[in-house]
Amino acid sequence: MAGVSDTFENCEYVESWNAWGCTNANLGQLMFIGDDSDWEDRNVAPVWLTNEETGYSNKLNHQMDHVWDGFYTGQLHKQQYTAQI
Numbered sequence: 001m002a003g004v005s006d007t008f009e010n011c012e013y014v015e016s017w018n019a020w021g022c023t024n025a026n027l028g029q030l031m032f033i034g035d036d037s038d039w040e041d042r043n044v045a046p047v048w049l050t051n052e053e054t055g056y057s058n059k060l061n062h063q064m065d066h067v068w069d070g071f072y073t074g075q076l077h078k079q080q081y082t083a084q085i
Contacts, residue, residue: 004084007056027084034062034079042079049083058083 005011005020014021034044047060062079 004056004058007051007054008084029082030085031080031082033081039079040077043077044079047081049085 005013005022008022008024008027010024011020011022013019030049033039034042036042043062045061049058049060050056060081060083062077062081
């Protein structure tokens with residue numbers, strides 16, 4: 001993703017994969033969860049991660065929960081975010 005993977009050292013876009021390949025031992029994954037009492041109803045999104053030194057910028061949205069209410073899926077959500085850092 002332009003603005004994210006292209007800001008890390010030793011990463012290049014491989015068109016045949018439609019993905020980025022990185023040979024960088026300093027990459028990691030950040031995951032955090034909104035775990036307060038109203039976590040299914042409240043939305044804290046988007047969350048922006050930025051690094052002004054490298055130009056890294058990543059806009060995060062939470063993942064959607066799919067619960068079955070008997071007739072249709074519910075609109076509940078889990079505020080769980082994941083980002084490459």
